[in-house]
Amino acid sequence: MTTLMAILIGTFYAAAIYMMLRRSVVKLVIGLILLSNAANLLIFTVAGMDRGIPPLIPKGELLIEGPAADPLAQAVILTSIVIGFGVLAFAVVLIHRACEVVQTDDMNEMKGTD
Amino acid sequence: MDLEVLVALPIIIPLLLGALSLTVLSNHSAQRWLGAIGTALLLICSVWLLLHTREVGIQVLEVGSWPAPFGIVLVSDMLGAIMVVLASITGFATALYSLKTVRKRFERFGYYPLLHLLLAGVNGAFLTGDIFNLYVWFEVLLVASFALLILGGERAQMEGAIKYVTLNLLSSALFLTAIGLTYGLVGTLNMADIAVKMASLEDQKMVTVIASLFLIAFAIKAAAFPLFFWLPASYHTPQVAVSAIFAGLLTKVGVYALYRVFTLIFTADTGFTHEILLWIAIFTMLTGVLGAAAQFEVRRILSFHIISQIGYMILGLALFTPLALIGGVFYIMHHIIVKANLFLVAGLMYRLGGSFELKKLGGLYRNHPGLAVLFLIPALSLAGVPPLSGFFAKFILIKAGVEAGAWWAVGIALLVGLLTLFSMIKIWNEAFWKASPEPNPAVPAPTRNALLYWTIGLLAAMTVCIGLFAQPIYQMAEMAAAQLLNPAGYIEAVLGGTTP
Numbered sequence: 001m002t003t004l005m006a007i008l009i010g011t012f013y014a015a016a017i018y019m020m021l022r023r024s025v026v027k028l029v030i031g032l033i034l035l036s037n038a039a040n041l042l043i044f045t046v047a048g049m050d051r052g053i054p055p056l057i058p059k060g061e062l063l064i065e066g067p068a069a070d071p072l073a074q075a076v077i078l079t080s081i082v083i084g085f086g087v088l089a090f091a092v093v094l095i096h097r098a099c100e101v102v103q104t105d106d107m108n109e110m111k112g113t114d
Numbered sequence: 115m116d117l118e119v120l121v122a123l124p125i126i127i128p129l130l131l132g133a134l135s136l137t138v139l140s141n142h143s144a145q146r147w148l149g150a151i152g153t154a155l156l157l158i159c160s161v162w163l164l165l166h167t168r169e170v171g172i173q174v175l176e177v178g179s180w181p182a183p184f185g186i187v188l189v190s191d192m193l194g195a196i197m198v199v200l201a202s203i204t205g206f207a208t209a210l211y212s213l214k215t216v217r218k219r220f221e222r223f224g225y226y227p228l229l230h231l232l233l234a235g236v237n238g239a240f241l242t243g244d245i246f247n248l249y250v251w252f253e254v255l256l257v258a259s260f261a262l263l264i265l266g267g268e269r270a271q272m273e274g275a276i277k278y279v280t281l282n283l284l285s286s287a288l289f290l291t292a293i294g295l296t297y298g299l300v301g302t303l304n305m306a307d308i309a310v311k312m313a314s315l316e317d318q319k320m321v322t323v324i325a326s327l328f329l330i331a332f333a334i335k336a337a338a339f340p341l342f343f344w345l346p347a348s349y350h351t352p353q354v355a356v357s358a359i360f361a362g363l364l365t366k367v368g369v370y371a372l373y374r375v376f377t378l379i380f381t382a383d384t385g386f387t388h389e390i391l392l393w394i395a396i397f398t399m400l401t402g403v404l405g406a407a408a409q410f411e412v413r414r415i416l417s418f419h420i421i422s423q424i425g426y427m428i429l430g431l432a433l434f435t436p437l438a439l440i441g442g443v444f445y446i447m448h449h450i451i452v453k454a455n456l457f458l459v460a461g462l463m464y465r466l467g468g469s470f471e472l473k474k475l476g477g478l479y480r481n482h483p484g485l486a487v488l489f490l491i492p493a494l495s496l497a498g499v500p501p502l503s504g505f506f507a508k509f510i511l512i513k514a515g516v517e518a519g520a521w522w523a524v525g526i527a528l529l530v531g532l533l534t535l536f537s538m539i540k541i542w543n544e545a546f547w548k549a550s551p552e553p554n555p556a557v558p559a560p561t562r563n564a565l566l567y568w569t570i571g572l573l574a575a576m577t578v579c580i581g582l583f584a585q586p587i588y589q590m591a592e593m594a595a596a597q598l599l600n601p602a603g604y605i606e607a608v609l610g611g612t613t614p
Contacts (some may be wrong), residue, residue: 020284025276032283039290046298073297076246080290083253087286090260091279097264098272110273113347 005045012038023107025095032091036084040077047073117166121175121190123159124198124237127152128205132230142218145226149209153202156233160202164195168593172607174243182609183307189243191604192594193443197240197370200450203576204362205233210569211458212355214562215465220265220353228265232258232359239367243608245293246303248371252289252335256282259364262356263348274348281344285334292327299324306608309379309601318382325380325387332375336368338428339397342421346405349420350413350470354461357413361420362454366446369427373442376431377598378605384434391432396526399425403533410472412460412545415537416453419496422530423449429527430511433518439595440588441510447587448495448503448580455492455573459485462566463545472541477550484567486546491574493542495581497535503580506588 012034019031047070055068099105131152138144167173173190176182190198209229216225235255242248264275297303299320300311312321330341337345349360372391380387402422409415427449430442460470466482467475479486495502498509508531515524580587597603 016287020280028276028280032280032287035284035287036290039287039294042291043294043297046294070301072303076293076297076303079246079250083250087253087257087260087283090257091283094260094264094272094275094279097267098276101267101269101272107276110276113270113274113277113351114343 001049002045005041005049009038009041009045012041025098025105025107025110028107029088029091029095033088036080036088040080040084043073043077043080117170118173118175120159120163120166121173121188121241122177124156124163124202125188125234125241127156127159128230128234128237131156132227132234135227135230136224139222139224139227142221145221146213149226149229150206150213152230153206153209153233157199157202157206160195160199160237163190164192164199164590167192167195168590172597172604174607183302183304186247187243187304187608188241189604189608190241191597191607192590193370193373193598194240196443196447196590196594197366198237200366200447201233201236201240201363203573204359204450204454205229207454207458207569207573208355208359210572211358211461211566214565215355215461216353223265225262225265228258228262229359231255232262232363236363236367240370243305244303245296245305245308245375248305249286249289249293252286252367252371255364255367256286259360263352263360265353265356268351271351274351277344278348281334281341285331288327288334289331292324292331295320295324295327304608305374305378306601306605309605310609312379313382321380322383322386325376325383328375328380329372329387329390332368332371333394334368335365336372336424336428337365337421338368338394338424339401339421342398342402342424345421346414346417349417350411354413354457354464358454358457358461361416361457362450365420365424366427366450369424369446372428373431373598377434377439378601381601388432388434391428392520392523395425395429395432396523397425398422398428399526399530403530403537406537407533410544412463412470412472412475412541413457415541416456416460419534419537420453422534423453423496425530426508426511426527429515429523433514433520433523435514435518436595436599437510437517438514439598440591441507441514443591443594444510444588445507447591448507448577451573451576451580452492452495452504455570455577456489456496458566458570458573459489459492462563462570463489465563465566467545467550472544474551475545476548477546479546481550488567488570488574489546490542491577493538494535495577497538498531499535501581503577503584506581506584510588 016031016034019027050069053068055071057064131148135145135148167190175188177186232255235251238251264271300308302308334341399422402418406415406418426445427442430438464470467478469475495504498504512524512527
């Protein structure tokens, strides 16, 4: 399963970079979406893919007995999904405004400030 | 009295101010007062934190009282505290300058809340002791900077913003990837704990891979060679006050992050990582200054000089000797004040001369000699003319380079200093010395610039003071460098005696 996930994540990164190198700003944003998802999946995978062992402490105990899934990775992913979502919302509005102002969606036409 | 909470104040104050400003969004004078007085309060608290840290040593606040490797910690060591003071100085100067330069339209769009949020993000990044928390603060300051960058909505701003947003998000994704791999490797996010566990790993290959990922992510944020292209494309587009705070602070957060991880965590294979850093530093210095030589727009020249100065700071880290780190920290202190000030001066030049283009400017010395003096102080300091702050910063770094035998770096650093002087003289000749190209255009008599002069004068006075009273500043840099070179102190302060 981890091998499959590794291949999937690699594909995500490759697709993201490919999309970001295209000239259209819409594809650029799609690339950014893929990139943040790739990073999230990576954290998900490296933290260990465990099933059916919830990290719950039994009543009256102080420690978990036996193996348990890692809850911190999920908290981290949740945070970065929320951040990524907010930032991407901004990026989408930005390209919308940019297309209106510059009158094109071609990155090669946006060289005025270089 | 328990002073631990002091560590959190530089984050809490701007967050509260931002929230308060939002509630009085339509009341312009309330927003301005909150901006000026609030940032002054922030400055006082930051200086207090710095003095306290200098007296007592590294300060640690366990947020929510969760013990160290499990909860998030805020850590104020000398480097962090110095950076927070510098951020507060820049924030205060920008808030003062904004009083007279930011239009009401932008204030209604939330200029002041964004400014406070930006400062909160910057201070959070300087004070956190948790690598994922660092990522979160980076995003906080990025989102605020995105919105500040496009305030005004002109074409150039949109074009610049797309590049700025894309490359910064790419860098954030790389940063997150590196965090993920770190967590997979050592199973902790606390920086001190990571440092302990990484050092005890047998297989160091993966550590070097992660170090490279962090290096790329932070080098993009610091605008180091060859990853700086977003900076000159975007930094000259927003409002001058925004440009000034960006120029002073944002790239330096990247530099700070490099200093933090490459002195605390990735010190095992310095032969590899710091060699790369050395070459990055050399090329960053050189390309930045050469790029500036080709420009004829004041803000663009200054933007390229940010890049070349970043090279000096990275050089301090790359040489990795006590003196070099002192030089690097000293350089950061000198640079943030000088660079923010130069952008503020450029804004005043625009108000008085009507343009940012060198060809259209002229005669500023004859008409406004006060501004000319106030330009010369930061400009000559940037170039490294004694007795201003830049001279000592460059002198320490070059001496460290000579001691370490890094002759290429020394030679390039000297050459870049000379070329910086050339750039500054170019601005001086064109904007101040040469006669005005149009015989006294009907400039609407610029009024009520006194506050802007005072702000610029305040920062210029700091530059002069850092130069004239270099010894106490040097001592602080020395303490910061000593703490950076001895990560055991940081680790012990964070993890206490309970190291597993």
